[in-house]
Amino acid sequence: MADVKLLGLWYSPFSHRVEWALKIKGVQYEFIEQDLQNKSPLLLESNPVHKKIPVLIHNGKPICESSVIVEYIDETFEGPFILPKDPYDRAIARFWHKFFDDKMGAVVNTFLHKGEEQEKGKEEVCEMLKILDNELKDKKFFVADKFGYADMAANFVGYWLGVFQEASGVELVRSENFPNFCAWRDVYVNCSQVKEYLPPRNDLLAFIQASASKA
Numbered sequence: 434m435a436d437v438k439l440l441g442l443w444y445s446p447f448s449h450r451v452e453w454a455l456k457i458k459g460v461q462y463e464f465i466e467q468d469l470q471n472k473s474p475l476l477l478e479s480n481p482v483h484k485k486i487p488v489l490i491h492n493g494k495p496i497c498e499s500s501v502i503v504e505y506i507d508e509t510f511e512g513p514f515i516l517p518k519d520p521y522d523r524a525i526a527r528f529w530h531k532f533f534d535d536k537m538g539a540v541v542n543t544f545l546h547k548g549e550e551q552e553k554g555k556e557e558v559c560e561m562l563k564i565l566d567n568e569l570k571d572k573k574f575f576v577a578d579k580f581g582y583a584d585m586a587a588n589f590v591g592y593w594l595g596v597f598q599e600a601s602g603v604e605l606v607r608s609e610n611f612p613n614f615c616a617w618r619d620v621y622v623n624c625s626q627v628k629e630y631l632p633p634r635n636d637l638l639a640f641i642q643a644s645a646s647k648a
């Protein structure tokens with residue numbers, strides 16, 4: 434049996450993407466919770482370049498960065514395909530994955546910071562929502578007609594974004610402004626393929642509220 438460990442954080446959407454991929458493939462693994470204020474020797478040894486989570490350790494060999502890890506899992510372990518087989522669909526899935534990762538900073542600035550950073554973040558988040566609202570018109574999934582890589586990467590906008598909004602009181606996502614996105618989000622968070630791979634909302638809300646009070 435393969436020796437698989439995941440260094441991560443329970444509240445991290447990046448960690449959850451990797452856990453999601455492992456569970457889809459039916460891979461047994463050990464989750465090792467990390468403390469970013471006191472980084473473990475294992476984390477520093479496994480990811481000496483960025484010193485970040487998540488890190489997958491497979492048979493003693495570390496793999497870093499969530500997108501790289503998910504693709505590695507898809508190529509290494511048997512089970513349902515996560516990335517599309519079609520080269521064009523695979524490219525589109527990677528495009529949306531990068532899009533979501535690139536917008537992460539704007540969301541954090543909007544809901545955890547104040548002043549100029551927050552206002553700039555609001556503009557970028559609203560522009561992101563406009564793009565997604567247009568993309569998701571009459572669509573259930575981001576690529577083709579199957580849940581996969583891009584939809585996993587959308588966990589941050591589909592779930593974490595709503596919790597950030599509730600925690601901060603900054604309301605940007607309204608159904609009257611972004612009806613297609615909101616309709617997709619409501620289906621997404623209640624989909625059986627998604628629900629079991631998300632952290633408890635109340636726990637996540639309490640954590641974000643505590644983090645915001647320190648920011």
